[in-house]
Structures are given as structure tokens and as C-alpha cells.
Amino acid sequence: MYEKERNEIVEFGKKLITDRLTTGTSGNISIYDAEKKLMLISPSGIGYFETKPEDIVVMDLDGNIVEGDKKPSSEHGLHAAMYKAKPNARAAVHTHSMYCTVLSVLHEPIRAAHYVVADAGSVMVPCADYRTYGTMELANEAVRAMGEADAVLLANHGMIAVGKSLKSAYGLASGMEYCAEVYYRAICTNKTVNILPDDEMRRVIEKFKGYGQVKKP
Ligand SMILES: [Zn+2]
Numbered sequence: 001m002y003e004k005e006r007n008e009i010v011e012f013g014k015k016l017i018t019d020r021l022t023t024g025t026s027g028n029i030s031i032y033d034a035e036k037k038l039m040l041i042s043p044s045g046i047g048y049f050e051t052k053p054e055d056i057v058v059m060d061l062d063g064n065i066v067e068g069d070k071k072p073s074s075e076h077g078l079h080a081a082m083y084k085a086k087p088n089a090r091a092a093v094h095t096h097s098m099y100c101t102v103l104s105v106l107h108e109p110i111r112a113a114h115y116v117v118a119d120a121g122s123v124m125v126p127c128a129d130y131r132t133y134g135t136m137e138l139a140n141e142a143v144r145a146m147g148e149a150d151a152v153l154l155a156n157h158g159m160i161a162v163g164k165s166l167k168s169a170y171g172l173a174s175g176m177e178y179c180a181e182v183y184y185r186a187i188c189t190n191k192t193v194n195i196l197p198d199d200e201m202r203r204v205i206e207k208f209k210g211y212g213q214v215k216k217p
Helices: 003-018 076-085 098-105 115-120 136-146 166-188 198-209
Strands: 028-033 038-041 057-060 065-067 091-095 151-154 158-163
Touching: 003 028, 003 038, 003 091, 003 166, 028 076, 028 166, 038 076, 057 076, 076 091, 076 136, 076 158, 091 166, 098 151, 098 158, 098 166, 115 166, 115 198, 136 151, 151 166, 158 166
Parallel strands: none
Antiparallel strands: 028 038, 028 091, 038 057, 057 065, 091 158, 151 158
16 A cells, blocks of 8 residues: 555655754654545654665554554654644655754744745744643644644754645755754844745745746646
8 A cells, every 4th residue: 555655755754864854763754645534654763764665654643553563653643633734734744953943942933034934834934832742732732833834843842844745845844944044043143133024925925826837738
């Protein structure tokens, strides 16, 4: 079952390491089959370069394993909560990427120092309050804090991003790490950081909806 999706999770897992979006076994990736209401998620504690397609765990959104003999990622509840809260989400990427994590330690959202923040579909990427990793309390708090955004920082922990495909969720996780770095470096200068106003960000959000290659009929 799900050969294509399993391979995709393995490939993007390796990318998390080579793109330096996470280290060791931290972070995790999932894909959601909305039709069958099943989620495929990376296993717990296996290095991204050691993970094989058959190690990917298939689960329902209530935490039951449907297929796989490995332990699922400890944040499977967080991923499931995303799919319950975001009807269009088909993939989620959770990372401990450096600059998102630094802002999360400051309990500071990714403010719109750079217009690309609009890629998250909101005027900023909020920061959820601290909750213990791997708990439903963390999952619920993440959903509450993210509101309309497609990404959220998790205090003293990291970030999670969702998308309509794994490619888009991964792209958002990577883009928000860039925005977090720009914002953090700007703060460090001790000069005034010029944050884009909400109405400009809403204009950019609208513009992004039509961005990209227009498919030829
Ligand atoms: Zn984590």
C-alpha cells in the first residue's frame, strides 16, 4: 500500500538533513489520504538516511496503526490534529530548524520582516505556547495558535507546516526558516526592524494565489 507516498516521505526526509532543516532524528513528515482518512508518517528514532519505505507507518487520525511494524513518530498526534483542523492539508512537515526554533525560544512569531511570510497564508506565523512534546496538549495548542496560517512555531521546540502536497508543505517549512533567519538577524542589529503592514501582507497573500506557472490547456 502507498508505494509512491512511502518513497516520497523517505526522499523528503533525506532532504530535511541535506537542506539543514533538521538534525539527527528530530522532526517528522506525513502525508494524508483524505479519501481513506489515513495518514502515512515517518517512524520514531530511525535516521533519515536509514529509513526505508516499509518503515513508514500508516495510521488513522485516532492514533491507531493500520499498517507497519515500526513505532510511529512521537508527534503523530500533532500531525493528525493538523489534518482534522485543515481540510485542505495533504502533508505536514515538522522540523527543529535553527532560526524557527530560536524565535520559538523567544516566544516570538515570525513577523513579516520579509513578504515571503505571506506564503503561510497569514500576516505572520504565530508561536504556540509551550506544551510537552508528543502530547495532545501540544497538538491542540498548535491548532489553536495557528488559526488561519499554514505554519506555526512551537515554543521552545520548533515548527510545523502543512500544504496541499508534501512538496508544498516542505517548501513552506523551508521558506519559513528563511523568513525566521532574516527576522532574527534583523533583530540582532538593534536597529528598527521594519515590519510590513497587515494590508500589504494581505495584498501579497492574494498575489501568491496566482503565482507560479499557468498550466497550458
Ligand atoms: Zn519535534
